[in-house]
Amino acid sequence: xxxxxxxAYRQIKRFTRARSRVVGMIVNPLIWLVFxxxxxxxxxxxPMARAIFGGVDYLTFLAPGIFAMTIFNQSFIxxxxxxxxxxxxxxxxxxVAPASRKEGILGRILGDSLVTLTQGTIILLLTFLLAENxxxxxxxxxxxxxFLLAVAFSGFGVSLALKMESMEGFQMVMMVLxxxxxFLSGAMYPIDTMPSWMRALAYINPLTYAVDGxxxxxxxxNVTKFALTTDVGVLALLAxxxxxxxxxxxxxxTIG
Amino acid sequence: xxxxxxxxxVKKYGDFEAVKGISxxxxxxxxxxxxxxxxxxxxxxxxVLTTLLKLTSGKAIVAGHDVVKEPMEVRKRIGIVFxxxxxxxxxxxxxNMYIHGRIYGLGGNELKNKIEELLKFVELWEFRNKPVKYxxxxxxxxxxxxxxxxxxxxVLFLDEPTIGLDPQTRAHIWxxxxxxxxxxxxxxxxxxxxxxxxxxxxxxxxIMDHGKIIAEGTAxxxxxxxxxxVIYLKLEAPExxxxxxxxxxxxxxxxxxxRVRLEVVNAAEALPKIFDxxxxxxxxxxxxxxxxxxxxxxxxxxxxxxxxDEEETNTLASMIRMRMRR
Ligand SMILES: Nc1ncnc2c1ncn2[C@@H]1O[C@H](COP(=O)(O)OP(=O)(O)OP(=O)(O)O)[C@@H](O)[C@H]1O
Ligand SMILES: [Mg+2]
Numbered sequence: 001x002x003x004x005x006x007x008a009y010r011q012i013k014r015f016t017r018a019r020s021r022v023v024g025m026i027v028n029p030l031i032w033l034v035f036x037x038x039x040x041x042x043x044x045x046x047p048m049a050r051a052i053f054g055g056v057d058y059l060t061f062l063a064p065g066i067f068a069m070t071i072f073n074q075s076f077i078x079x080x081x082x083x084x085x086x087x088x089x090x091x092x093x094x095x096v097a098p099a100s101r102k103e104g105i106l107g108r109i110l111g112d113s114l115v116t117l118t119q120g121t122i123i124l125l126l127t128f129l130l131a132e133n134x135x136x137x138x139x140x141x142x143x144x145x146x147f148l149l150a151v152a153f154s155g156f157g158v159s160l161a162l163k164m165e166s167m168e169g170f171q172m173v174m175m176v177l178x179x180x181x182x183f184l185s186g187a188m189y190p191i192d193t194m195p196s197w198m199r200a201l202a203y204i205n206p207l208t209y210a211v212d213g214x215x216x217x218x219x220x221x222n223v224t225k226f227a228l229t230t231d232v233g234v235l236a237l238l239a240x241x242x243x244x245x246x247x248x249x250x251x252x253x254t255i256g
Numbered sequence: 257x258x259x260x261x262x263x264x265x266v267k268k269y270g271d272f273e274a275v276k277g278i279s280x281x282x283x284x285x286x287x288x289x290x291x292x293x294x295x296x297x298x299x300x301x302x303x304v305l306t307t308l309l310k311l312t313s314g315k316a317i318v319a320g321h322d323v324v325k326e327p328m329e330v331r332k333r334i335g336i337v338f339x340x341x342x343x344x345x346x347x348x349x350x351x352n353m354y355i356h357g358r359i360y361g362l363g364g365n366e367l368k369n370k371i372e373e374l375l376k377f378v379e380l381w382e383f384r385n386k387p388v389k390y391x392x393x394x395x396x397x398x399x400x401x402x403x404x405x406x407x408x409x410x411v412l413f414l415d416e417p418t419i420g421l422d423p424q425t426r427a428h429i430w431x432x433x434x435x436x437x438x439x440x441x442x443x444x445x446x447x448x449x450x451x452x453x454x455x456x457x458x459x460x461x462x463i464m465d466h467g468k469i470i471a472e473g474t475a476x477x478x479x480x481x482x483x484x485x486v487i488y489l490k491l492e493a494p495e496x497x498x499x500x501x502x503x504x505x506x507x508x509x510x511x512x513x514x515r516v517r518l519e520v521v522n523a524a525e526a527l528p529k530i531f532d533x534x535x536x537x538x539x540x541x542x543x544x545x546x547x548x549x550x551x552x553x554x555x556x557x558x559x560x561x562x563x564x565d566e567e568e569t570n571t572l573a574s575m576i577r578m579r580m581r582r
Contacts, residue, residue, distance in 0.1 A: 006358040010344070018346060090342055092342045096336055098328055099361075254309060
C-alpha cells in the first residue's frame with residue numbers, strides 16, 4: 001500500500017502546485033460548452049429538435065458529453081505525462097526503489113484520476129449554470145462513471161508513454177484521435193441519427209458508454225441509448241483491462 | 257567482507273558491447289572509483305549494479321545479493337545518485353525527500369527527523385519549501401545526495417556526482433562524501449572522469465576505457481606504473497617528431513596531438529640536457545611542460561590518449577610552464 005498511496009499523493013501534490021495549468025485545462029471544455037452549446041441551443045429550441053434530443057434542451061443534452069470529454073482528455077494526458085518523468089529522470093528514481101511497481105503505477109493512475117475528476121466536477125458545476133434540466137442528484141453517480149473513464153484512459157496513457165521516446169509522437173496521436181472520438185460518442189448528437197457506418201464506430205468507442213452512463217444520472221432514461229448496466233459494465237471491464245496492461249508494462253520497464 | 261563483487265560482467269546494447277567482461281571487488285566501508293573517459297561504460301556498469309539494466313553475461317553481487325536473482329533485496333540496500341537529474345522538479349525539496357522516504361518504507365517522526373537532519377547536512381534546510389526547478393545545479397545535486405542517504409543504504413552509488421559543477425561546489429560535495437564515509441562507514445562506488453576527484457576521494461581506483469578495466473589500485477600504486485617525472489615537448493616542425501634517445505630518458509612516446517612525451521627520473525636535471533640534445537640535432541622546441549606523474553599520465557601511459565581534453569587546461573595551471581623561443 002505504501003507505494004500506492006505515495007504515488008497517488010505525488011500526483012495530487014503536483015496538481016496543486018500547477019494551478020495555473022488547471023485553469024488552462026478547463027478553458028477548452030468551456031469553449032465547447034459556451035460557444036458550441038450555447039450557440040446551437042437557440043437553433044434547437046423547437047419541439048422537433050427537442051424530440052431528437054430526448055425532449056430536453058440542447059445544453060442539457062450536451063452537458064454529460066462535455067463532462068466525459070473533459071475527463072477523457074485530462075486522464076489521457078495525465079497518463080501520458082509518464083513521458084515527462086522519463087525525460088526529467090524521475091522515472092529512474094521510481095524504478096530503482098524497493099517497492100512494488102504494480103502498486104506504484106496503480107497509485108499514480110488513481111491519483112491522476114482523482115485530479116481529473118476534480119476538473120470534471122468543476123466543469124459539471126459550471127454547466128449547471130447554463131443547462132436547464134440537469135439533475136443535481138446525478139452529480140455524484142456521474143462522477144462514478146467519470147472515475148471509471150479516467151482510470152481506463154490514464155492506464156492507456158501510461159502504457160502508451162512507456163513505449164514512446166518523446167512527446168511529439170503523442171501530439172499526433174491526440175490530433176488524430178481526439179475529435180473523431182468525441183464526435184463519435186453521441187456527445188453532440190444522438191447515435192441513432194448517425195449513418196449506420198458511423199453508428200458502428202460509435203458502438204466500439206469507449207467514450208460512448210461514458211457519455212451514455214453520465215446521461216443516465218444527469219438527464220434521465222429517455223435520453224439514453226443503452227442500459228445503465230451495459231454502460232457501467234463496459235467501462236469497468238475496459239478500466240480493469242487497461243490498468244492491468246499498464247501494471248504489466250510498468251513491471252517490465254527498464255531505463256532506455 | 258565485500259560490498260560489491262563483479263565477475264566477467266558483460267553488457268551489450270544490441271550488437272554493441274558497452275562493458276566487455278570486467279571483474280572487480282569493493283570492500284565494505286571503502287570508496288571505490290571508476291575513472292574513465294566518456295563512453296567508457298561507467299554508467300552502464302552502475303545501472304547493471306543497481307538493477308536498472310539486465311546484464312548480458314557474468315555475475316554481480318551487491319550488498320550480499322545477486323542483482324539478477326534478487327533485485328528487490330539489492331534495491332533495499334543501495335542508494336544512488338544518477339548521472340542525470342532525477343528529482344521531481346515541480347515538487348519542493350522537502351516533498352522530494354518525503355516521497356522517497358515513504359516509498360522506501362519510512363514514515364512518521366522517524367522520517368521527519370531524518371529529512372531534517374539530512375537537509376541540514378547538505379545545507380538545504382532553509383530552502384526546503386522551494387520547488388526544485390528553482391534550484392541551481394549544485395543545490396539539486398546536494399538534494400539528490402541527501403535523498404540517496406535517507407534510507408541509510410549499505411552501498412551508495414554516485415555516478416559523476418560533481419559533473420558540470422563549479423570548483424567550489426565540487427569541493428563542497430567532496431566534503432560531504434568524505435564525512436559520509438567517516439560517520440557511517442558506508443561503501444561508496446563512485447564514477448568520475450575527473451582525476452582529481454578520484455584521487456581526492458577514492459581508496460582504490462579502477463581505470464576504465466572502452467568497456468574494460470585497464471588498471472586498478474590506489475592512486476599511488478597507479479602512479480608507480482609511470483614512475484618517473486614527465487616532460488612534454490612541442491616542436492616547431494612536427495616532421496622532426498621522433499623519439500630522443502639518451503641514457504637519462506627512461507621512456508618516450510609520440511602523442512597523437514603532435515607532442516613528445518618523455519619520462520625521466522628528475523625533470524629539473526634532465527631539461528638542460530634535453531635542450532642541448534635538441535640543439536645538437538637542430539630540432540626547435542617551441543614549448544616545454546613538466547610535472548610529477550598524475551592519473552592522467554597513467555591513463556596516457558596505458559592508452560596513448562588523455563582522459564579528457566579539457567582536463568589538460570585545468571592541470572596546466574598547476575604545471576610549471578616554460579616557453580622557449582630561439
Ligand atoms: N541505451 C543505449 N543504447 C545503445 N548504446 C548505449 C546506450 N547507453 C549507452 N550506450 C553506449 O555504451 C557506451 C558506454 O556508455 P556509458 O554511458 O556507460 O559510458 P560512461 O562511461 O558512463 O560515459 P559518460 O562519461 O559519457 O557518462 C557508449 O559508447 C554509449 O554510446
Ligand atoms: Mg556516465
